[in-house]
Amino acid sequence: SQQGEEDPQALSIQEGENATMNCSYKTSINNLQWYRQNSGRGLVHLILIRSNEREKHSGRLRVTLDTSKKSSSLLITASRAADTASYFCATVPNTGFQKLVFGTGTRLLVSP
Amino acid sequence: DTEVTQTPKHLVMGMTNKKSLKCEQHMGHRAMYWYKQKAKKPPELMFVYSYEKLSINESVPSRFSPECPNSSLLNLHLHALQPEDSALYLCASSQRLARGPTDTQYFGPGTRLTVL
Numbered sequence: 001s002q003q004g005e006e007d008p009q010a011l012s013i014q015e016g017e018n019a020t021m022n023c024s025y026k027t028s029i030n031n032l033q034w035y036r037q038n039s040g041r042g043l044v045h046l047i048l049i050r051s052n053e054r055e056k057h058s059g060r061l062r063v064t065l066d067t068s069k070k071s072s073s074l075l076i077t078a079s080r081a082a083d084t085a086s087y088f089c090a091t092v093p094n095t096g097f098q099k100l101v102f103g104t105g106t107r108l109l110v111s112p
Numbered sequence: 113d114t115e116v117t118q119t120p121k122h123l124v125m126g127m128t129n130k131k132s133l134k135c136e137q138h139m140g141h142r143a144m145y146w147y148k149q150k151a152k153k154p155p156e157l158m159f160v161y162s163y164e165k166l167s168i169n170e171s172v173p174s175r176f177s178p179e180c181p182n183s184s185l186l187n188l189h190l191h192a193l194q195p196e197d198s199a200l201y202l203c204a205s206s207q208r209l210a211r212g213p214t215d216t217q218y219f220g221p222g223t224r225l226t227v228l
Contacts, residue, residue, distance in 0.1 A: 041221050
């Protein structure tokens with residue numbers, strides 16, 4: 001399976017704390033994306049980082065990418081209860097068509 | 113308009129029924145996708161259409177039949193499903209299928225399917 005792995009599987013924090021999620025993948029990639037999914041709903045694109053980039057920021061989100069280790073991390077700073085969701089990394093392989101290969105996901109719970 | 117809509121939101125069907133899921137986008141995207149997602153699992157790609165033509169079929173059973181009648185619409189026809197097909201079915205679209213600067217996929221809210 002090409003599926004990536006994420007850890008932790010679940011993360012529970014208090015509002016105001018930072019949340020860090022890690023993603024590892026198996027194949028050479030064109031880019032890596034992070035998506036958020038609220039309970040039983042569609043996925044929302046958060047951020048995309050290309051294979052030649054090492055770090056990217058968007059608001060309270062910070063994404064890093066280490067292609068030598070085939071890994072990425074998502075940091076959410078100053079978390080809010082509204083950040084409670086599942087977070088998935090998704091890679092676009094470096095061959096063939098654009099095809100998202102999702103990681104296993106991290107379930108984040110932010111308590112007030 | 114950056115929205116992908118899906119109907120119905122919920123669907124309950126018996127194993128002998130025939131039903132269809134519908135997906136619509138008006139962003140001018142020319143690639144559209146169907147995903148299946150089981151509880152607490154990541155989405156799994158089922159089909160991809162590019163310029164209204166089926167480009168990728170991830171070895172999906174024939175009881176699932178996709179259709180792309182025009183560039184804005186994507187259907188998934190269901191027939192003789194099994195209880196294990198119960199899942200959240202997600203539709204997505206992107207500007208193009210080929211890799212490029214516009215690789216983001218936009219997802220609909222999904223159809224929650226229960227097969228009895």
